[in-house]
Amino acid sequence: MAVPFIDLSRLVQRVRAGVLPAWTECFDRCEFVGGPRVGALEKKLAAALSVPRAVTCANGTDALLIGLQALGVKRGSKVALPNLTFWATFEAVVQLGATPVLIDVDPDDLQMSLAELKSAHDAHRFDFAMLVHLYGWASRDLREIRAFCKERAIGLLEDGAQCFGVEAFGEPVLSKATVATLSFYPAKVIGGAMDGGAITLQSEAHEKYVRSICNHGRSDHYSYAHVGWNSRMGGIQAAFLSAMVDLAPEIVETRRAAAVWYRERLSAIKGVKVYGPPAGVSENGYLNVFTVEGKRGQEIVDALKKAGVGAARTYPEPMDAQPPAKGAAILHGDLVHSRRICENVVNLPLFFGIREDEREEALAALRAAL
Numbered sequence: 403m404a405v406p407f408i409d410l411s412r413l414v415q416r417v418r419a420g421v422l423p424a425w426t427e428c429f430d431r432c433e434f435v436g437g438p439r440v441g442a443l444e445k446k447l448a449a450a451l452s453v454p455r456a457v458t459c460a461n462g463t464d465a466l467l468i469g470l471q472a473l474g475v476k477r478g479s480k481v482a483l484p485n486l487t488f489w490a491t492f493e494a495v496v497q498l499g500a501t502p503v504l505i506d507v508d509p510d511d512l513q514m515s516l517a518e519l520k521s522a523h524d525a526h527r528f529d530f531a532m533l534v535h536l537y538g539w540a541s542r543d544l545r546e547i548r549a550f551c552k553e554r555a556i557g558l559l560e561d562g563a564q565c566f567g568v569e570a571f572g573e574p575v576l577s578k579a580t581v582a583t584l585s586f587y588p589a590k591v592i593g594g595a596m597d598g599g600a601i602t603l604q605s606e607a608h609e610k611y612v613r614s615i616c617n618h619g620r621s622d623h624y625s626y627a628h629v630g631w632n633s634r635m636g637g638i639q640a641a642f643l644s645a646m647v648d649l650a651p652e653i654v655e656t657r658r659a660a661a662v663w664y665r666e667r668l669s670a671i672k673g674v675k676v677y678g679p680p681a682g683v684s685e686n687g688y689l690n691v692f693t694v695e696g697k698r699g700q701e702i703v704d705a706l707k708k709a710g711v712g713a714a715r716t717y718p719e720p721m722d723a724q725p726p727a728k729g730a731a732i733l734h735g736d737l738v739h740s741r742r743i744c745e746n747v748v749n750l751p752l753f754f755g756i757r758e759d760e761r762e763e764a765l766a767a768l769r770a771a772l
């Protein structure tokens with residue numbers, strides 16, 4: 403039996419019947435950019451994430467760019483970020499003319515290391531930092547990282563592209579973030595029918611700035627307070643996402659159960675190190691993450707693919723290994739943990755609706771590959 407790495411259609415089929423009439427209405431009313439459904443989605447997102455404000459935009463990368471600008475990042479700023487993340491986190495900093503300061507990750511929870519962040523600040527005195535809630539969980543030091551940034555007046559952006567539905571220390575993970583971002587790339591836990599993103603904010607001033615900058619920096623239709631971007635959502639995407647957010651509790655619960663199912667079985671296999679949320683954090687089941695002692699991740703993935711199991715490597719290389727990072731970033735310390743993880747990491751199929759027999763098949767192929 404072939405097992406795909408992801409089969410989005412199982413989720414899309416669940417919302418299809420509810421979304422199609424809403425899409426017909428969008429066509430009839432020509433709700434293509436902005437409109438009432440976008441406003442309603444922003445309210446629904448804010449409620450689901452327990453944040454005071456959410457502003458939608460065109461994708462998660464724009465959300466990062468715009469969120470960083472809201473914090474004050476500009477040409478010449480230094481921005482600390484983890485060496486293990488998706489490239490967009492790095493890209494947004496460089497697009498603004500700022501310099502990334504690459505920080506190693508904690509070897510246990512794989513999130514940006516608090517100790518490394520502290521020593522990097524002593525060495526490089528950056529004014530901004532990005533914490534990525536990677537792999538569908540969050541740092542065991544989340545509260546300490548926020549407190550450290552506050553104490554040192556470091557503007558902190560939280561990249562929440564992978565963490566919809568994660569709870570940390572008794573509350574939704576983004577609820578206390580000054581500025582956080584989301585991606586609705588279709589393969590995310592809550593994904594759209596096209597690219598999409600959002601920025602969550604605490605302050606009214608930040609919201610006003612972000613709403614303007616997402617819409618060309620407008621202060622009025624043909625008056626501009628800022629040089630902004632065109633980064634907006636329309637009714638078609640908002641209608642689809644609204645149905646996804648309604649289904650979020652079930653999506654998160656079933657994905658989490660599948661992630662736990664894998665972790666219990668993988669941790670019983672000799673030589674496999676499986677990763678997951680630290681105590682106090684509940685995951686959303688975004689990704690299955692493990693390494694195999696003495697083997698390169700790619701060997702395992704090649705063997706799994708040969709057996710018909712779609713496996714992946716998130717991520718095969720850290721930020722500092724990418725050619726455009728050479729000379730463009732400050733590398734703090736030896737970055738050994740992020741580099742090691744990239745060399746060895748493997749992900750088995752994990753998506754909404756994955757069946758137990760498919761997970762069994764993936765595990766059997768892994769055992770054979772070992």
Ligand SMILES: Cc1ncc(COP(=O)(O)O)c(C=O)c1O
Binds near residue numbers: 487561564587
């Ligand atoms: C951690 C992280 N940041 C940023 C992004 C960028 O989001 P998008 O693809 O919507 O631009 C993604 C996902 O693709 C991501 O995983």
